[in-house]
Amino acid sequence: MDIIKVAVRTAVELILKNGDINSGAAEANIFDIAGGSTAAVLGGKAHRKIQKAKFEGYKSEVYLNAEFCFEEYGFAVNLGGRADGVFTDDTGTVCIDEIKSAFTPFEFIDGENMIHWGQAMCYAYMYLKEHNAGEGEKIFDINAQLTYFQLETEEMKSYKKSFDLASLQAFADDLTAKYALWVKMERDWKLVRNASVEELVFPFEKYRPGQRELAASAYRTIVAEKKLFVNAPTGIGKTISTIFPAIKSMSRTNADKIFYLTAKTMTRTVAYDAIYMMQKGGLRFKTVTVTAKDKICPVAAGGGERICNPENCVYARGHFDRVNAAIMDTFEKNDAMTRESIEQYAQKHQVCPYELSLDLSVFADAVICDYNYVFDPVVYLRRFFQNNFDKNYIFLIDEAHNLVDRAREMYSGEIRKSAFSPLRKSKIIGRQHRVLKKCITDINKSMAEYKKRCVGEENSHKNYITQKEHDEAFAALLLDFRFEVERYFQINKDIAAASPPEEKAQYLELLQAYFDVIAYFVALNLYDERYVTYISAEGSDLAVRLFCLDPSFLIGEALKRAKASIIFSATLSPLSYYREVLGGAEDDLEQSLGSPFDRANLCLVVGANISTKYKQREHSYAEVAEYINITANKGGNYIAFFPSYEYMKNVYEIFAENYPETPSVIQTYGMNDEARGAFLEMFQAGEDGKTKVFVGFCVMGGIFSEGIDLSGDRLNGAVIVGVGLPKLSSERDVIKRYFEEKNGLGYEYGYMYPGMNKVLQAAGRVIRTETDRGIVLLLDERFNYNYYKQLFPEHWSHCKTVRNPAQFKKLIAKF
Numbered sequence: 001m002d003i004i005k006v007a008v009r010t011a012v013e014l015i016l017k018n019g020d021i022n023s024g025a026a027e028a029n030i031f032d033i034a035g036g037s038t039a040a041v042l043g044g045k046a047h048r049k050i051q052k053a054k055f056e057g058y059k060s061e062v063y064l065n066a067e068f069c070f071e072e073y074g075f076a077v078n079l080g081g082r083a084d085g086v087f088t089d090d091t092g093t094v095c096i097d098e099i100k101s102a103f104t105p106f107e108f109i110d111g112e113n114m115i116h117w118g119q120a121m122c123y124a125y126m127y128l129k130e131h132n133a134g135e136g137e138k139i140f141d142i143n144a145q146l147t148y149f150q151l152e153t154e155e156m157k158s159y160k161k162s163f164d165l166a167s168l169q170a171f172a173d174d175l176t177a178k179y180a181l182w183v184k185m186e187r188d189w190k191l192v193r194n195a196s197v198e199e200l201v202f203p204f205e206k207y208r209p210g211q212r213e214l215a216a217s218a219y220r221t222i223v224a225e226k227k228l229f230v231n232a233p234t235g236i237g238k239t240i241s242t243i244f245p246a247i248k249s250m251s252r253t254n255a256d257k258i259f260y261l262t263a264k265t266m267t268r269t270v271a272y273d274a275i276y277m278m279q280k281g282g283l284r285f286k287t288v289t290v291t292a293k294d295k296i297c298p299v300a301a302g303g304g305e306r307i308c309n310p311e312n313c314v315y316a317r318g319h320f321d322r323v324n325a326a327i328m329d330t331f332e333k334n335d336a337m338t339r340e341s342i343e344q345y346a347q348k349h350q351v352c353p354y355e356l357s358l359d360l361s362v363f364a365d366a367v368i369c370d371y372n373y374v375f376d377p378v379v380y381l382r383r384f385f386q387n388n389f390d391k392n393y394i395f396l397i398d399e400a401h402n403l404v405d406r407a408r409e410m411y412s413g414e415i416r417k418s419a420f421s422p423l424r425k426s427k428i429i430g431r432q433h434r435v436l437k438k439c440i441t442d443i444n445k446s447m448a449e450y451k452k453r454c455v456g457e458e459n460s461h462k463n464y465i466t467q468k469e470h471d472e473a474f475a476a477l478l479l480d481f482r483f484e485v486e487r488y489f490q491i492n493k494d495i496a497a498a499s500p501p502e503e504k505a506q507y508l509e510l511l512q513a514y515f516d517v518i519a520y521f522v523a524l525n526l527y528d529e530r531y532v533t534y535i536s537a538e539g540s541d542l543a544v545r546l547f548c549l550d551p552s553f554l555i556g557e558a559l560k561r562a563k564a565s566i567i568f569s570a571t572l573s574p575l576s577y578y579r580e581v582l583g584g585a586e587d588d589l590e591q592s593l594g595s596p597f598d599r600a601n602l603c604l605v606v607g608a609n610i611s612t613k614y615k616q617r618e619h620s621y622a623e624v625a626e627y628i629n630i631t632a633n634k635g636g637n638y639i640a641f642f643p644s645y646e647y648m649k650n651v652y653e654i655f656a657e658n659y660p661e662t663p664s665v666i667q668t669y670g671m672n673d674e675a676r677g678a679f680l681e682m683f684q685a686g687e688d689g690k691t692k693v694f695v696g697f698c699v700m701g702g703i704f705s706e707g708i709d710l711s712g713d714r715l716n717g718a719v720i721v722g723v724g725l726p727k728l729s730s731e732r733d734v735i736k737r738y739f740e741e742k743n744g745l746g747y748e749y750g751y752m753y754p755g756m757n758k759v760l761q762a763a764g765r766v767i768r769t770e771t772d773r774g775i776v777l778l779l780d781e782r783f784n785y786n787y788y789k790q791l792f793p794e795h796w797s798h799c800k801t802v803r804n805p806a807q808f809k810k811l812i813a814k815f
Helices: 008-016 042-051 114-131 165-199 211-223 240-253 266-278 319-333 337-348 354-365 400-411 417-425 431-455 471-489 501-526 551-560 575-581 614-619 622-633 643-658 673-681 732-743 746-763 804-813
Strands: 002-005 030-032 059-070 075-088 094-102 141-150 155-165 227-231 258-262 287-289 364-368 393-397 413-416 464-467 531-538 541-548 564-569 589-590 602-607 636-642 665-668 693-699 718-722 772-778 800-802
Touching: 002 008, 002 042, 002 165, 002 636, 008 075, 008 114, 008 165, 042 464, 059 114, 059 165, 059 636, 075 114, 075 165, 094 114, 114 141, 114 155, 114 165, 155 165, 155 636, 165 240, 165 319, 165 354, 211 240, 211 564, 211 589, 227 575, 240 258, 240 266, 240 564, 240 673, 258 266, 258 564, 266 287, 266 364, 319 337, 337 354, 364 693, 400 541, 400 551, 400 564, 400 575, 400 746, 413 417, 417 501, 417 541, 417 636, 431 541, 471 501, 501 541, 501 636, 531 732, 551 575, 575 589, 575 746, 602 718, 602 804, 614 622, 614 643, 622 636, 622 643, 622 693, 622 718, 622 772, 622 804, 636 643, 643 665, 643 693, 718 746, 732 746, 800 804
Parallel strands: 002 075, 094 141, 227 564, 227 589, 258 364, 258 393, 287 364, 393 564, 602 772, 602 800, 636 693, 636 718, 665 693, 718 772
Antiparallel strands: 030 094, 059 075, 075 094, 141 155, 413 541, 464 531, 531 541
């Protein structure tokens, strides 16, 4: 008979959850000490403090378990976990202690949280069963206690109940019987899944060049439980070459789940399409595509404000009472759980579609989602990565070059003066909340002092300061604010629903400031020698930032949540740089594949007479415009990529004036999805065999420089202006100095490598298939320097150099 190990917390939270979603409610801010929420580090300290304060004989972290046999299903459930404390209380009775930490004021904690009591009761039953198994004196009664620790005041509050063995056994039997239905659902599904995986074959007749090598390396890496860093140029078919071997490995490695992680919606669609193609071929495989909360929220889609509480949202009201039925219904009737199907079943059961998608992901075989669900310390999926026994996950991390800067943002925390200044005059914070008002005033005063230091005579030339340590006094002010906001939310539960628009807007401002403070404390909990406190004056605003300079360690720790990881991109070059900054180790594997395309189809040229250095840019505008026009007159659709909006605008104005006969369009700032789609629709092949001439002006590193696929005559070439260096900034300079001290490669890590990645991404838009032909013109004298040529991929070795537009015109005439 199979034995299924289940964590007490996992079973209790699934079966006993009930009530509303409430972004400001007390239950959202009471944490298991071991839970690792925003209170993780503070909670860990609280846990140890409580246990040390207990009297002699108090036993901490006591492992307990019990087995429940379900012969009709052919398995047993082994329910287990660690009780926070076991002791004999002042009545002489054994007592199980379940410890929780909280930011919520004690006046709003009533000690009636059934999930918390459920954990304590499970451990109480396990203790009685274990101690009644021997020949000694039997114990039939036991006490259970919930101990809450207030993180801001460090007060403790306890609730105690007495139980007998019969009632506890009835509770545990009922809990596990209900949970066993979910275990059976998963077990039965995996039998179906694994049988289809055994029959699965590669979904194409033959492999592309490099594709078999990548698929084989990915399979071996997963079976060996290693990490593989892969630089695989466009055209190899990275998505299917990683997903297929990952799926094939699941029965051999007993893997529970594949996480396909990426930064772009388009790439998530490609991953879904790859799995769907295999599903059409007979693969039985459950997939969930997680859509961002703002995009899938039905209230926001209807033009309302997304406020996740029962007063404002019918889907939040009673969500947890209905969600298990929604999970079971959706899972049983769908293999591909897309945004559309999730929205359909969420509407049917009147539950939040975003939360439903996260719950479904627990039971799915593959989860296709953004990086933040694994790496972001605020929103990562704790349901997978905490309190689970022997879980076996596979990470497939696409577009991994994007993860470096994304991780810096995830692991940094920022408080802005502009978020707190309006709160001073907020009408919704009245006289009954004078303490909260004082907290806001004190934070504003502290930030005003920071600003004086930033713009003072001794520092006015740079308007920012850095310090290696964080400011404990400032953190204390923020902690007081957080505590008082918790109190405010409890007293004013219906303010967002009942208030006029102005007051509702003020509520949202307060809520956002509260979330900013939470993120700040997350970064504070992670703060070490890889961080710096960066305080900058930005016009009338000021930012206090706990800035993660080097996210490599934290990325590496997050990667430990998987048994194997494939980290890949078309531009993961140089590999040594990316392996280091993405948390790799010396024993991790690397693979660099060549382009599968005929290099004769790419006309690659460096215009070595152009300088795009900031102080010399204005002298380049006319000649850059001329190069673009020569390229366009070759015939076809082209994109010119620029290092900034300002540079792009200046060249565009000259281009439009000098070459009005050449149709063109310019990217605008802040384009929404509809505007992006309309922009890309302009790139179409000519009709009736006629050659079209069209130029798009875009920003390098922006929405059109990666993740778009304009194959064939929809895109015939790209003009890349500049070496892609990130904009000169004090933050980039701080990163540069950090790596200069760490490895002597400050300029390379801070500017050069990230810049060259933007160039490679932009150039990669041109040749998308074996039959594509196109031109890539690199306009910057630095592309002709050896230290840049060393960064060119191997399939760029045929690059030509020209030193004026006339030479370029002659050269491309032959292509």
